[in-house]
Amino acid sequence: AKGNFGMNNAHHFKVAIIGGGPAGIGVAVGLAKRGVGSVVLIERRNEIGGTPMGYPKKSGGVPTFVEWTRGRVVFGQELVGRMIQRLAKTDTAIRLNMQVTKIDPAEKRLTLLGPEGVCEVTADAVVLAAGAREQTPAEKGWLAGARTSRISFTRHLTGWLERHGLLPASKPVVIGSDLIAYSAAAKLREGGSDEPLMIDRRHRPSSGLFERLFFRRWTRPDWSGGVKDAEIKGERSFVGIESIDGHEWSGDGVMVCGELVPNTELALLGGLAVELPSRQLQLARGQGLSQPGWFAAGNVLGGFHGAQWCYFNGRRVARAVSHFL
Ligand SMILES: Cc1cc2nc3c(=O)[nH]c(=O)nc-3n(C[C@H](O)[C@H](O)[C@H](O)COP(=O)(O)OP(=O)(O)OC[C@H]3O[C@@H](n4cnc5c(N)ncnc54)[C@H](O)[C@@H]3O)c2cc1C
Structure with missing residues (x-):
């Protein structure tokens, strides 16, 4: 019934x-x-x-x-x-x-x-x-800064890209390194973006070697691990991320991925x-x-x-x- x-x-x-x-x-x-x-x-x-x-x-x-x-x-x-x-x-x-x-x-x-x-x-x-x-930036703890536009989660990516064929960023920064983050990077690439930058506080990606090898067909993200206390930059729209030790990563959109x-x-x-x-x-x-x-x-x-x-x-x-x- x-x-x-x-x-x-x-x-x-x-x-x-x-x-x-x-x-x-x-x-x-x-x-x-x-x-x-x-x-x-x-x-x-x-x-x-x-x-x-x-x-x-x-x-x-x-x-x-x-x-x-x-x-x-x-x-x-x-x-x-x-x-x-x-x-x-x-x-x-x-x-x-x-x-x-x-x-x-x-x-x-x-x-x-x-x-x-x-x-x-x-x-x-x-x-x-x-x-x-997925964890929000606030829940991630190590990710502070403004809540500009162009910060999105995997479910938004899924909505835009999978359901409407819209690419949310052409120079994306992916936060996180688990299976969900790698699959987001692969989908962004497949949708026509540049190779994503991938940033995490972990020193090594949290997805396993086999998962990373699987996604190499689509993406080899530009990986930066061990990032401590990073801040989201931008007045109204996202322009990049800066870590406490002065590293900067620029892009036109950030995907906050994984860590459920x-x-x-x-x-x-x-x-x-x-x-x-x-x-x-x-x-x-x-x-x-x-x-x-x-x-x-x-x-x-x-x-x-x-x-x-x-x-x-x-x-x-x-x-x-x-x-x-
Ligand atoms: C963003 C994201 C991306 C993922 N990507 C992958 C992937 O690429 N590959 C992979 O293998 N796995 C992926 N997973 C994991 C996979 O989705 C899960 O393993 C699986 O869907 C979990 O099943 P579940 O039934 O426990 O939860 P879900 O599939 O999340 O289902 C829970 C359901 O409960 C409903 N619900 C929640 N609260 C209430 C409420 N109060 N009242 C009524 N209904 C409610 C929700 O609407 C939802 O339909 C992903 C997970 C997430 C969150």
Whole structure:
């Protein structure tokens, strides 16, 4: 059954899953395989699939999602498309355009905000699969200075370049050096930019050698590691970055990439145990949270995990949830 709830109605499910990315889909598919019925998957966007949906298949494009089970690298939408096909074979109730804004862990009650207003959902078990987001310049700590225009994040790059074919910078500076940063550099190059400058406070890139070799087909970023206390320069528009020891890097746009922060605000506000300042959830066995009947799956666990890992992690959490029930 698809479609949204009416206003002011209370609804009860056996399991409520917060977030319809690879992890949430994995939980739903795993529960269906175990015969657990009455499951709702709640997603704030207007489509299921999560972060990989921003990466459509494009001829000549740069595929950046590893599909381990087939031993190849594909586009995000291809990978998650296969997960969605599996989800479609289940009886999971899907609620789109519904953001969970509040949780009551003891009552297992969720408050949802959607286009038709606010409603509540209760469940016997809840899985938090809300994913992660990139650190902001403020969260990076070592990156200070003005908040000029032309500072953007990977999701903006994805929107401009992947969805609209617009190149956000022709002389880009990429901040960060993980897989997300390298894939951004590759996409900028492929979109026609100069070879990006890549800056990080780490001395060596945080992505592995194989990942860097993979991206050499598209990019060999001009790397500067070990940058401490850098400042963003520019009055209104970005013109460059200057480090405390006087190094300068100029460009016409900066991409702040990677280093994910788990989306654990709901858990924190609801009083579930969350470590600060890392915002990591405190985990019990089977990826349970500090309140019985609450679980977490996927990138909300912290760190960087690929989309297929998150899907199978969701499948594993489904097992713990069905044992709990
Ligand atoms: C910017 C970025 C770029 C990435 N690039 C790559 C890449 O190139 N290659 C690769 O392999 N991996 C990449 N990843 C990692 C990959 O996207 C993840 O491994 C995977 O998508 C994580 O799955 P998930 O289900 O845990 O989270 P997500 O895919 O993020 O899904 C979480 C879902 O929860 C929803 N949600 C969150 N909060 C709420 C709420 N309160 N109420 C309702 N819904 C909510 C979100 O809208 C989202 O749809 C990237 C991640 C990020 C953040």
